[in-house]
Amino acid sequence: MKKTFLTFFPLVLTLCLLVTSCTEYNAGYSFVAESNGITYQYEVITSRMNYVRISPVSDSQSVTGEVTIPATVNHEGTRFVVSQIKENAFRNYTLITAITLPPSISSIENSAFKNCTSLTSINTPQPLSIIGAYAFENCSNLEAFDFEASISSLGEGCFKGCSSLGTAVFPSSFTSIPNQAFLGCTSLTAIQLPATIMNIGNDAFGNCTNATVITFGSSIQTIGERAFENCSNVQSITITTPTPPTCYTTTFNGVPANIPVTVPMPHVADYQNATGWNHFTNFVGTY
Secondary structure (H helix, E strand, C coil): CHHHHHHHHHHHHHHHHHHHHCCCCCCCCEEEEEECCEEEEEEECCCCCCEEEEEECCCHHHCCEEEECCCEEEECCEEEEEEEECCCCCCCCCCEEEEECCCCCCEECCCCCCCCCCCCEECCCCCCCEECCCCCCCCCCCCCCCCCCCCCEECCCCCCCCCCCCCCECCCCCCEECCCCCCCCCCCCEEECCCCCCEECCCCCCCCCCCCEEECCCCCCEECCCCCCCCCCCCEEECCCCCCCECCCCCCCCCCCCCCEEEEHHHHHHHHHCCCHHHCCCEEEEC
16 A cells, blocks of 8 residues: 555646646736836636737837737746737837737737837738727828728727828628728728628728728628718729619719719619619619
């Protein structure tokens, strides 16, 4: 019996040490650590999962130039994976010029990069699926954003005031464009919506004054108030759905009324008589 106990005891001790080192951190637990000269706060997202959201605690004016977000962080012997950029994390960090996100990032929370007025570029890793409300509002120097990643959800006003954003080609994973999503994106030249888009929110593309082409997909059902207000340089609109999508009298305010609007041939009269669409005078039927 004594021999058996002596053999078994080291195994028990080893297991106890392993359990002790694998501390469970409850959701909301946070800690601070430095990476690349920036001090961040890390907050555990869910218990039993070593995923954290990140936000800097270094003074906003001390963080300049290109910033690389760490993919992992070690704390008290546990390795954590950075999967979210916390709400308001980099808000008003006006001296950041570029952001490199790690391949572990799945969401950018509300207002995370709001008012980063010097930001010109940010990568979009494949796990990234959610962009929160006003996440990039007033990032007036942001020139491009890859919507072809795995992004499936955009928040209200997410790119509002991004006046240097030149393109917005959406993937088939999108079903709606939220309110104010691209309001004031004055550098957009073409608005091309995939067949999966069913709804466009209020003010979604308002004041996109340099857009020249608008193309709707076949699934579009509703287009919100002022959705394209003051898109004064639009030269053509194309839509393939037979039933005129629900619009408002303000939907196309400021869009030239005499531009060609291409619609399915058998339904020209339907568009001519539909609220919002009757703003236009030059319908072109096509088969």
